[in-house]
Amino acid sequence: MSQGVATEELKSELSVQAVTYRALFLRLIDNGYSESLLQSRYGLSLSYLDAEENRVPLDRYYALWRDAVSYTKEPDLALQLAAEELSQSMGLVGHVFFNCKTLRSAIEHYQRYYRIVNESIQIELQSNDQDFAICYHVKEPAIYSSYEMEYSLALAAYRARRLLQSGLDIRYVSFPHSKPAYAASYETLFQCPVKFDQPVASIVFNAAYLDYPMPRN
16 A cells, blocks of 8 residues: 555544534634535534534644635734634543642643544653643644644643733744745744744643642632
């Protein structure tokens, strides 16, 4: 079996939580894309995407990212959507995260349950005396999506910074993909240095924050 065929099979086998797909659908509809055409093209309805237990194949999800960026002509669409999602429902993983007592406990639960959100990404936690890193590993480099990774890291960083009682000062974030033309949007939204062409996508902050209380306790 060729590498290309194996990659396509992996994309069709892995899935994402359907509600993750919903924000892209709504953005396209808001920009004048026909809802019926979206349903015909992707075989999904908004009612299907509303249910947290439903899943969408990874290849279909990533195809929608590409189509959405092309149609809206907004290359930083993933960063925009992450900021907008702050006011939306957080879903099961988000509620588990923010009902923990400390940031440490929240991140450990985030690692444990993230597979529900996207089966292609595995969370690894790394620490030393000063820094703590949340690392996002893709199962195969060939199925990496810069849009999905931008969205995932931005959403996590924004919510933690907004909801942690003391705020969160991020040392830096990193991405495996190369620096895009809209790189200025990263530093504006992440409010910290951004590194590209790195071995892994990550959010790095001072380890002292791990013992900080979460807002609902």
